[in-house]
Amino acid sequence: MSITILGFESSCDETGVALVTCSPGQVPVLRAHALYSQVQMHQAYGGVVPELASRDHVRRALPLAREVLAKAGAELAEVDIVAYTQGPGLAGALLVGAGVASALGAALGKPTLGVHHLEGHLLSPFLSADPPEFPFVALLVSGGHTQLMRVDGVGQYGLLGETIDDAAGEAFDKSAKLLGLGYPGGPALSRLAQQGDDQAFDLPRPLLHQPNLDFSFAGLKTAVMIALRKLGPVPSEQQKADLAASTEAAIVEVLVRKSLRALKESGLQRLVVAGGVGANSRLRRDLNAVAMRRGLRVHYPELELCTDNGAMIAMAAAMRLQAGLARPNCDYRFEVRPRWELGAA
Template sequence: MRILGIETSCDETGVAIYDEEKGLLSHQLYSQVKLHADYGGVVPELASRDHVKKTIPLVKEALKEANLTSADIDGIAYTAGPGLVGALLVGATIGRSIAYAWDVPAVPVHHMEGHLLAPMLEDNPPPFPFIALLVSGGHTMIVEVKAIGEYQILGESIDDAAGEAFDKTAKLMGLDYPGGPLLSRLAEKGTPGRFKFPRPMTDRPGLDMSFSGLKTFAANTISGNDNDEQTRADIAYAFQEAVCATLAIKCKRALQQTGMKRIVIAGGVSANKQLRLELEALAKKVGGEVYYPRTEFCTDNGAMIAYAGMQRLKNGETSGLGVKAQPRWPIDQLEPIA
């Protein structure tokens, strides 16, 4: 089975082809970072229009890269949510239309399930069950994963997600958009211990998280200190350390609560080096393992959608002739794979 996956949930247009036996055959990605940089964040209408321009050319490039034609494709998978509704509708309508034209089934895919399954694209995929830390854009959650589709949310952010906190704090520091990766690079020059940020909601039971307070703490720290390069780096270090330590503490609790030993981290923030070090240290301490996708599959991409869609199509799921776009879609509402 060969599946063409289309990802258009936010500001990246991703198209990929996944073969059940051979693995990933092609992977095309276009980022809209330059388009939105002048606005300091994603402009939904501009994102939707750019997806309209880029999706079909990327489909053609994916087929060319894989040395395939439309006759070689057995199904279309498209991101149906969560995400920006206009952007989702672009990918959903294009995906459903291509499927109709090529006479193959189409299946809507949950964006966060795509991220959760992204490590399955690697040579050493995690076996089930495991704990998944999903840190992507406006989402931060810890999920107990027993099998594909068998998800229980153990904890999630009650306000700003980790990625949002990174981007907003970077903006406070005067860094360009998208600020999260730039803040992490600045933190590499920071001095450990000069500033100490709180670890929010770690002094109370439970696995829910909050990062808006860290952003406020960062704002007060920035305004109360000199704006020289080293001070900014030291603040970035302390902020990143606090976020990663908080996530590690919550993951440790999740492992203790479930008795599991395996952790999967996925989503854009999973590319953060400090977070990976924290969770690798945690896994080593408990005698477990940590898994994550390669860096290019941490951010939004078509490969994860193609893989997740293949699993859903094999399970007999399709969208029929309908088009699904669901900007709010809890991951624990998905059906388990039979």
């Protein structure tokens, strides 16, 4: 018997809704999804304003749900479970998604299910045309998280290494801000880097030669700031492009080499890359090149599913249900978990 799940994502500055159907023994099927990004609204402030983000989720959630149902040719009555991001994320933003999902579930008389945001990212490649197989090493890279995990199955996650300060996405964004590139900084820095020389600046690769799988990018951001100061008050556009390219090269080299070390130490041959930084073209290019040389497999979400989205939340809910790990809520009380370790999910 198939189960249809309506999923809501509202952890930060994107409102996502999706409809997924799962059947026993089969990979869940994404029927439709819709996403609204708040980037334009937050650009004026140079970053996410939590209160504004929460208010905008209120405006977008139900219209997006109607859009998704229309795209899928489905009726609201077909929904069996309403899933939502329970954490981690911005508390106010999470409360919107949890509240909307719980109210909708109560109105329909259908159970709800809270989902871990990072588990959604981790399982999002199963929505791609080239889904992975368990077990694998996962590189989770986003604005707030950089982690290497061993994944033996749904809910079977072992932490191999993580950032001890700034995440990779933060390093991109903060370096972009230093270069005056605005918000969102990561994609802007990557675009500028395409015009630069990635050997122009000798930037550090923090923890690269340490005998562990942890990351540290705070020192790299400081090195970018020092390099920029040495260029004088008005660096040329080419100098800025060279610094952007050198910054991107440093971040990507650390991510690639740590991922390869994780594969070697775990004895696995399959890597999954998920999270917003997973859309970075240089990261994909370098990983694909080394994977081809070494006979490894690398899997990514589709580009449109690298950012926060409802599809990954509905998918994670479906896979947890199939694995017998989900505990749907039928009394419609809810709580959000702004800080939530994936291993505790």
